[in-house]
Amino acid sequence: MYAVVGLAVLLVLWPTESSGRRFLRRWGVSDPDERQTALAVSYLRNRRLLYPPLLLLGPALADVAIDRPGDPGFLTLLAPVIVALLLAETIGALRKPTGPRIAALTKRHWRDLAPRWAMATMLTLAATAVGLAVAGLIAQPWANRIAAAIPRDGVWTYPDGSGSWTVPVLVLSELTRPSSVITLAGIAIGLAAVLGLVRLAVRRRPIGDPRLDAALRTRTARVAVGIGIAWMAAMVVLANNRLTFLRTFYPPSEFPSAPSWLAYTSAGNFLGVLLLFVAAAGWIWAANPPRRLPYVEAAR
Amino acid sequence: MTNGARIVVDPDSGVAPWRQVHDQLVHLIRVAELPIGGRLPPIRQLARDLGLSAGTVARVYRELENTGVLHTARRNGTVVAAIPAADMDAATALSRAAAAYTDVARGIGATESDAVQAVRLAFARTDPS
Numbered sequence: 537m538y539a540v541v542g543l544a545v546l547l548v549l550w551p552t553e554s555s556g557r558r559f560l561r562r563w564g565v566s567d568p569d570e571r572q573t574a575l576a577v578s579y580l581r582n583r584r585l586l587y588p589p590l591l592l593l594g595p596a597l598a599d600v601a602i603d604r605p606g607d608p609g610f611l612t613l614l615a616p617v618i619v620a621l622l623l624a625e626t627i628g629a630l631r632k633p634t635g636p637r638i639a640a641l642t643k644r645h646w647r648d649l650a651p652r653w654a655m656a657t658m659l660t661l662a663a664t665a666v667g668l669a670v671a672g673l674i675a676q677p678w679a680n681r682i683a684a685a686i687p688r689d690g691v692w693t694y695p696d697g698s699g700s701w702t703v704p705v706l707v708l709s710e711l712t713r714p715s716s717v718i719t720l721a722g723i724a725i726g727l728a729a730v731l732g733l734v735r736l737a738v739r740r741r742p743i744g745d746p747r748l749d750a751a752l753r754t755r756t757a758r759v760a761v762g763i764g765i766a767w768m769a770a771m772v773v774l775a776n777n778r779l780t781f782l783r784t785f786y787p788p789s790e791f792p793s794a795p796s797w798l799a800y801t802s803a804g805n806f807l808g809v810l811l812l813f814v815a816a817a818g819w820i821w822a823a824n825p826p827r828r829l830p831y832v833e834a835a836r
Numbered sequence: 837m838t839n840g841a842r843i844v845v846d847p848d849s850g851v852a853p854w855r856q857v858h859d860q861l862v863h864l865i866r867v868a869e870l871p872i873g874g875r876l877p878p879i880r881q882l883a884r885d886l887g888l889s890a891g892t893v894a895r896v897y898r899e900l901e902n903t904g905v906l907h908t909a910r911r912n913g914t915v916v917a918a919i920p921a922a923d924m925d926a927a928t929a930l931s932r933a934a935a936a937y938t939d940v941a942r943g944i945g946a947t948e949s950d951a952v953q954a955v956r957l958a959f960a961r962t963d964p965s
Contacts, residue, residue, distance in 0.1 A: 639877070641877055
């Protein structure tokens with residue numbers, strides 16, 4: 537299924553000369569010549585060719601680690617895009633230059649390429665996700681104690697034999713699932729990928745003339761941070777889902793009671809809709825070119 | 837923010853890459869594409885962009901610092917400090933000859949004052965007056 541989606545995406549997004557020219561105009565190269573267009577097409581092709589295999593690999597890995605019913609499945613669609621960008625930028629950074637080399641005499645900084653507000657939004661979301669995941673970690677020993685007291689078949693009998701309490705096996709396994717650790721790993725991997733991409737966009741060797749180079753660097757950095765915002769919003773949702781699960785798990789009074797502070801985490805329930813908006817708006821504003829691109833316009 | 841100035845290094849031109857970078861920097865400063873006070877990129881960035889070693893670009897910056905064209909401060913990085921004079925080629929030649937002479941002097945264990953004294957004597961011996 538994902539392979540078909542990947543191939544469809546590749547077919548729809550396959551860069552042509554006209555789409556390459558359009559792409560450059562959007563990113564500040566107002567009148568691209570043939571060489572600039574060819575380089576832009578190759579830039580896009582190198583990244584998009586990686587989508588189908590990564591779309592195949594992504595869900596397989598996500599099934600093991602993150603994705604399950606109830607969790608935001610779009611993580612498995614975001615991951616291939618960011619990995620494709622990362623791989624292509626890494627290859628670009630390692631490629632040995634041939635022919636004449638051009639360097640602009642300006643110090644490059646990530647602030648030239650990606651908007652500060654976007655980076656701040658991503659880092660704020662990451663910090664929020666870390667906070668919620670750590671809260672999940674703190675509550676985990678309680679969940680482990682409950683799980684340890686319930687028989688494997690999920691049927692727990694009251695001590696006086698007056699009846700039983702049945703916990704579905706899936707819920708029982710969910711109790712001990714290291715969701716918060718997985719979320720923390722997701723945050724760390726996402727941050728490393730996005731910040732690594734921005735760093736590569738600043739540091740890699742130039743492609744073509746300075747204006748084209750500035751446009752491609754800017755595009756890479758902005759798309760990376762845009763994906764980063766959506767990724768971190770998904771991580772907040774994952775961490776919050778875990779807390780919701782623990783908070784709404786009510787064992788009989790014979791079991792240890794839940795940490796009292798867990799009740800206060802219900803305030804995070806409004807996060808879902810809000811974060812959907814933040815993720816979508818962040819993606820649209822960060823990953824698309826703004827009306828003015830001073831760094832690209834100044835390069836000539 | 838970029839000022840639009842750029843450097844092109846052609847490895848097949850037959851001219852040493854450091855010389856290409858040096859000459860283009862001097863030219864850009866002379867024609868005010870790089871104004872006084874203008875900041876240059878860090879050595880490692882310029883070296884990466886041009887596919888050169890950091891040592892090659894460092895040599896160019898050092899030579900231009902020695903002639904007062906560039907100034908490097910920890911806080912501000914490397915900035916243009918002066919416009920190379922029209923006879924800068926002679927000054928550069930003198931600077932290079934001095935560097936070579938210093939290497940020879942150091943090689944035979946001479947002190948700085950011995951070396952300077954030897955230069956004075958040489959000037960005195962060849963004084964046309």
